Structure formats: structure tokens, C-alpha cells
Amino acid sequence: MATLRISSALIYQNTLTHHFRLRRPHRFVCKSMTKTTPDTTLVELSRRSGNYQPSPWNHCYLLSIENKYASETEVITRDVLKKKVKSMLDDEKKSRLxxxxxxxxxxxxGVSYHFEIEINDTLTDLHLKMGRNCWKCDKEEDLHATSLEFRLLRQHGFDVSENIFDVIIDQIESNTFKTNNINGIISLYEASYLSTKSDTxxxxxxxxxxxxxxxxFVDDEDTKNIEVREKAYHALEMPYHWRMRRLDTRWYxxxxxxxHDMNLVLIEFAKIDFNIVQAAHQEDLKYVSRWWKDTCLTNQLPFVRDRIVENYFWTVGLIYEPQFGYIRRIMTIVNALVTTIDDIYDIYGTLEELELFTSMVENWDVNRLGELPEYMRLCFLILYNEINGIGCDILKYKKIDVIPYLKKSWADLCRTYLVEAKWYKRGYKPSLEEYMQNxxxxxxxxTILIHFYCVFSDQISVQNLETLSQHRQHIVRCSATVLRLANDLGTSPTELARGDVLKSVQCYMHETGASEERARDHVHQMISDMWDDMNSETKTACNSSSRSRGFKEAAMNLARMSQCMYQYGDGHGCPEKAKTIDRVQSLLVDPIPLDVNRLG
Structure with a gap:
């Protein structure tokens, strides 16, 4: 899948950044432990707690961060190096490998977004040559090249058959495959994750x-090549195709x-560009931190997760290129609202209150605000204002009213939250299939991806909106399923300890009598199956429009981001325990030091 590009139709995004207004409702005082009954007596309510820690990121600190290696001088140097890298791509003397x-x-x-046209032209030419020559991997020296070509072509939407590996497969099955080329084996391993269900x-x-x-290889104590050993460990931990792109860029x-054979121009270009992109991300982060502080939601609703930095981190995983700052800011606001409302349903609200809130979102009527419990009013009003504001900006610049579709997505979300709240309150244990349907x-x-579609697409199609709104877009369901299952693997022990509905692992255990280990293996297999489905969805992406490809890539990036966030536990709710703080620090705070004399 090609990296996303900005087009002239997206110039409006810069304008929107100036027009996007903070809509600040009146503040309300939350009486968190009481409710008023019809006879005006006060009744004590038992409220759960998520025991979430305060944000590890101080607002004033966030406003102070900057990348000192992203000055105008570095931008000029980056552009000079960019021309040199382009000449490498244009060099016709380069071999296929x-x-x-x-x-x-x-x-x-992380710099391919500068060269999309050149990369696509090169891969198109290689794909045509592959078809004419019927290449098959039949030599040891071909293993790395053919595996890499297969992965890159499929990643960019070209249709390539697994049959190019038939000779290798015959050797493996006959136990005659012999090679010391571990780099070729790693490339073969990485290529295998671009599989579809038909690729047996x-x-x-x-x-x-x-x-x-x-x-x-990694278990062999005699292995001396530290560089290749680290590459092998990295691959086994998680294949490249499943990794959050920007975080892997920092590692790579x-x-x-x-x-030993690194290209000095290429590495310096990548380091300077990383810092310039990081500076753009830092400005986004400052913006959303101000927005979050101005909402006063953490003051009014002290039980919710104060995770604006983590919510922004998700958006970097979704779309990192510097020209898409407006999209990242909008999507961070959406993520923050999702997190807040999720905590109201999961932790704090009574069933009666949650039914009222769900009805309010379904009706989308701010005139009924007084019907809500006091602590819910601010949250609904901010949701109402922000989503209407996003819809208003889209109407102005894209000439289409998306508010009915956006508000339906929030109503659908709240209804599923309510289902889970009822399951928990009533002690109901759903089957795995019933659980996953909800x-x-x-x-x-x-909800996230329909908002992304609206702010990302040049021209919004009513047909696409209907498909998304009716949950008929298969790649969205695949991405959502990976997100759900990765979340369950990382968070279910903590959530069950505080009191919550059974998650996928426990549903499978309860339904089948399986051990937790076997249930977790089953969930991991479900994730792998969803990746096969997503790979099928993008297999012909080279024939799609750039915006269609971009949306599909974003859906896959959401799945990648989920496997990053929940890789070591609940990286969203408990960032201090799951490496999220270190990852945010490396991507959004710490620049890559530059040696100004290195290039001479």
C-alpha cells in the first residue's frame, strides 16, 4: 500500500486548523456519589473505580517540548539530501535487488512518503518483468530478493502468486532445503505475513x-553477528507487516x-526528516493538550482516564505524515471522547443513567440536557459541540452534510456500551460469537474510521458513508476485530479484577472449557485470520484511487497501532506499565541527535 500523499484538494486542512473553534460549555459541579430521586431525597450510590493513575504528562511540560534539530537550516539540508536520494531511485544501473x-x-x-511516484513506478516495472519472466525462487541467492519483492509488491496492492516459492516449498517438504542465508530466511518469514486465506x-x-x-539462529550461542541477531529477534517478536510504522522507523x-554497508546520505536524510516530522507532531500535541485542558473533563469527571497524549499517540500510528496535522488533531479529539464515554459506561454510570445518556446521543437533542445526571451533561455537550463542529467544517469545505452519519456512529457505539453494561450488571456470560458481534x-x-474517512477523503461518497454507517465495510470489521482482540489480550485481567463483562479469552474458556493458555492461543489465531482478510482487501489496491488506498491503509494502521498499544499490557489505561511512556518519549519528545560535520 503506497504511503499517503497530500493533494491540492487538501489545502483546506490548513485553513480548518484556524477555523476549528474550541466550543467551551458552562462548567457543572459533579456530585459524584449521590443522585436525586423523585422525592428529592439523596441516595448513596456505589460507584466502581478503574484505579487509573493520573497522566504521566504534565500540560506545561508538553507545551515546552521542542526539537532543536528541526530548524530552517535542517529543512534546507533535508531538501538537498532528498534530491540525492531521488537520484538513487532514478539510477537505471541498479540491479533488481x-x-x-x-x-x-x-x-x-520513514521517508518513502517523499517518493511515492518513483516507488510506484519502480514496483510497477518490476511487477511487469516478473510476469514476463515468470520468476521463481529456485536459487539460494534469489531467496532474499524474491521474498522481498513478493512482500513489497503485495504491500502495494499488486497481485503476486505464492507459487513463486514452489521450488523452495518442494525442498522444504522433501527436507532438502539447505542454506546459511539467514537474511533470506528472515525475508521469507516477513513475506509470509502478506498471506491471504487462500495462500495455504x-x-x-x-x-x-x-x-x-x-x-x-537466535538460540545458537555461536552466532557472532550481533546486527543480524537483533534483526532476527525483532522479526520473531512481531512481523514487520503488523508493526506500528512510526515506532518501527525509530528502531530501524x-x-x-x-x-556495515549503510548509506551515509540515506541515514542522515532519515534522521533529519524524523526530527522535522517530530516537530510537526509536537505542535499537534500542544494543540490537543490545550483543547483537553480547556474541556475541564478531568476536573468534572475525575474517574475517567486522563490520556490525551496516548490518544494523540494512536493518531500518529494511524497517519504520521506531517501534512496531515489537521486529521491527527481531529482524530485525537474523537479518541479522547471515546475514552471518556467508555469510562462512564464501564466504570461509573448506573444502568438508569446509561440508558438516559444513550437516549440523549440517539436523539442528539441538546435541549434535553437537563434530563441527564449532572456529571453527564458536560460530556454530552462537548460531544455534541465537537461533532457538530467537525460536520460544519466538512460542510463548508466539502459541500456535504456528514453529521447524520457521525452522530449515528456515536449512537451505535453507546448502544453497544449499554449492552455490555447490562451483561455485567446481570452477570450474563455471552458466547464468543455473541460477544464479538457486539x-x-x-x-x-x-466510529473512529468513519470520522477519519470524512476528514481524510477529498470527495466524500454518500455510498461509502452508507456502507460505513451500516457496518458493511469488511476491512473496517477486520481492523476492529484485531483492535478488540488485541485490547482483550492486554487489558482483560485488569478489567475483570475491577469488575467487567467477560472478554474474548474468558468467553472462549467458559464456552469450551479450554485453559487460559489455549484460549489466548485461539485469540491470537483469530488475529492472524483477520490479517489474512485485510491482506485480501488490499490485494488489488494498485488499481484503486489514492484516497481509497489511503483509507484502507489507515484501517490496517489502526490494527497495527492496537497491537503496539496492547503488546505488553494495557498501554492506553496504564502507560507506565506497558512501555507506552518510553515509546511516546522516543517518538514525540526526544529528537535524534545530528552530527553536523558528518556529511562534510
Whole structure:
């Protein structure tokens, strides 16, 4: 899938940043432990607590951060280096493998968005040559090149058959495959994760074989090549295709610099560009931090997660390129509202209150604000104002009213939250299938992605809006399912301890009598199956419009981000325990130091 590009139709985004207004409602005092009954007596209510820690990020600190390596001088240097890198791409003397490795490096170093046209032209040419020559991987030296080509072509939407590995598969099955080329094995392993459900050879032969070979390599105490060992460990921990792109870029810059054959121009270009992009992200983060502070939601609703930085971190995983700052700001606001409302349903509200709130969102009528409990009024009013404001800006600049679709997505989300609240209150234990029918919507991915579609697309299609609104977009369901399952794997022990509905792991255990280990393995397999479905959805992406490709890539990026956020536990709710703080620090706070004399 090609990296996203800005078009002239998106110039409006810069204008929107100035027009996007903070809509500040009156403040309300929350009597958190009481409610008023019809006879005006006060009744004590038992409220749960998520025991969430305060935000590790101080607002004043966030406003103070800056990247000192992103000055005008660095921008000029970056542009000079960019021309040199472009000449590398245009070099017709490069071999097939050299072309592939350069494209792979540009993507992993996070700078491929500068060269989309050149990369697409090169891959199109390679794909045509592959078709004419019927290339198959039948030599040891071809293993790395063919595996890399297969992965890059499929990643960009070209249709490539798994049959190019038939000779290798025959050797594996006959136990005659012999190679000391661990880089080729790692490339083969990474290629196997671009599989679809129909790719049985990739599933049953190549991936298990490559995984076993890499494990033997890293377990071999005689292995001396530290560079390749780190690469192998990194691959086994999570395949590249599933990784959050920007975080992997930060890792790969360090790894690439250690390579014996690293290109000095390329590494310096990547480091300077990283810092320039980080500076853009820092300005976004300051904006959303001010917005969050001005809402007063953490003061009025002290039980909710104060996670504006983490909510912004999600958006960097969704779309990181510097020209899409407006989208990141809007999507952070959406994420923050999702987090707040989720906590009202999961932790604090009574069923009666939650039914009132759900009805308010369904009716979208601010005149009925007084019907809500006092602590809910501010939250609903901010939701109402922000979503209407987003819809108003879209109407002005894209000439289409999306508010009915946006508000429906919030109503659908709240209804699924209410279902789970009722399950918990009544002690109901759903089957895994029943749980997932509700949970893929309650995880909020459909809500997030319809907002993304509206602010990202050049021209919004009513047909696409209807498809998204009716939950008929398959890639959205796949992405949402990965998000839900990754969330369950990372958060269910904590949530069950405080009191919550059974999650996917526990539903499977209750339904089948399986052990927790077996249930977790089953959920991991469900995630892998969803990736096969998403790969199928993007297999013909090269024939789609750039905006269609961009939306599908964002859906996949949401799945990638979920596996990043919940890789070591609840990285959203408990960032101090799941490496989120370190990851945010490396991506959004700490610049990459530059050696000004290195290029001479």
C-alpha cells in the first residue's frame, strides 16, 4: 500500500486548523456519589473505580517540548539530501535487488512518503518483468530478493502468486532445503505475513519453517553477528507487516546506522526528516493538550482516564505524515471522547443513567440536557459541540452534510456500551460469537474510521458513508476485530479484577472449557485470520484511487497501532506499565541527535 500523499484538494486542512473553534460549555459541579430521586431525597450510590493513575504528562511540560534539530537550516539540508536520494531511485544501473532494498530502506526509515511516484513506478516495472519472466525462487541467492519483492509488491496492492516459492516449498517438504542465508530466511518469514486465506503454502509450509529456522539462529550461542541477531529477534517478536510504522522507523534508524554497508546520505536524510516530522507532531500535541485542558473533563469527571497524549499517540500510528496535522488533531479529539464515554459506561454510570445518556446521543437533542445526571451533561455537550463542529467544517469545505452519519456512529457505539453494561450488571456470560458481534463495534473502530474517512477523503461518497454507517465495510470489521482482540489480550485481567463483562479469552474458556493458555492461543489465531482478510482487501489496491488506498491503509494502521498499544499490557489505561511512556518519549519528545560535520 503506497504511503499517503497530500493533494491540492487538501489545502483546506490548513485553513480548518484556524477555523476549528474550541466550543467551551458552562462548567457543572459533579456530585459524584449521590443522585436525586423523585422525592428529592439523596441516595448513596456505589460507584466502581478503574484505579487509573493520573497522566504521566504534565500540560506545561508538553507545551515546552521542542526539537532543536528541526530548524530552517535542517529543512534546507533535508531538501538537498532528498534530491540525492531521488537520484538513487532514478539510477537505471541498479540491479533488481538493489532497487528492492532501497525501496525497503526508504519505507522502514520513514521517508518513502517523499517518493511515492518513483516507488510506484519502480514496483510497477518490476511487477511487469516478473510476469514476463515468470520468476521463481529456485536459487539460494534469489531467496532474499524474491521474498522481498513478493512482500513489497503485495504491500502495494499488486497481485503476486505464492507459487513463486514452489521450488523452495518442494525442498522444504522433501527436507532438502539447505542454506546459511539467514537474511533470506528472515525475508521469507516477513513475506509470509502478506498471506491471504487462500495462500495455504505460506500458512502451512513457509511460515512455520522460516520461524523455526530463525529461532534456531537466535538460540545458537555461536552466532557472532550481533546486527543480524537483533534483526532476527525483532522479526520473531512481531512481523514487520503488523508493526506500528512510526515506532518501527525509530528502531530501524538505529539498526540501519549499525549496518556495515549503510548509506551515509540515506541515514542522515532519515534522521533529519524524523526530527522535522517530530516537530510537526509536537505542535499537534500542544494543540490537543490545550483543547483537553480547556474541556475541564478531568476536573468534572475525575474517574475517567486522563490520556490525551496516548490518544494523540494512536493518531500518529494511524497517519504520521506531517501534512496531515489537521486529521491527527481531529482524530485525537474523537479518541479522547471515546475514552471518556467508555469510562462512564464501564466504570461509573448506573444502568438508569446509561440508558438516559444513550437516549440523549440517539436523539442528539441538546435541549434535553437537563434530563441527564449532572456529571453527564458536560460530556454530552462537548460531544455534541465537537461533532457538530467537525460536520460544519466538512460542510463548508466539502459541500456535504456528514453529521447524520457521525452522530449515528456515536449512537451505535453507546448502544453497544449499554449492552455490555447490562451483561455485567446481570452477570450474563455471552458466547464468543455473541460477544464479538457486539464487541467489534464497542471497541470504537467503526466510529473512529468513519470520522477519519470524512476528514481524510477529498470527495466524500454518500455510498461509502452508507456502507460505513451500516457496518458493511469488511476491512473496517477486520481492523476492529484485531483492535478488540488485541485490547482483550492486554487489558482483560485488569478489567475483570475491577469488575467487567467477560472478554474474548474468558468467553472462549467458559464456552469450551479450554485453559487460559489455549484460549489466548485461539485469540491470537483469530488475529492472524483477520490479517489474512485485510491482506485480501488490499490485494488489488494498485488499481484503486489514492484516497481509497489511503483509507484502507489507515484501517490496517489502526490494527497495527492496537497491537503496539496492547503488546505488553494495557498501554492506553496504564502507560507506565506497558512501555507506552518510553515509546511516546522516543517518538514525540526526544529528537535524534545530528552530527553536523558528518556529511562534510
Amino acid at each position: 538493489e532497487q528492492l532494498e532501497l525501496i525497503d530502506d526508504l519505507q522502514k526509515l 503454502k505460506l500458512h502451512k509450509v513457509i511460515r512455520p519453517f522460516a520461524t523455526e529456522q530463525i529461532r534456531k 534508524i538505529d539498526a540501519y546506522e549499525k549496518k 464487541a467489534w463495534i464497542s471497541i470504537s473502530a467503526p
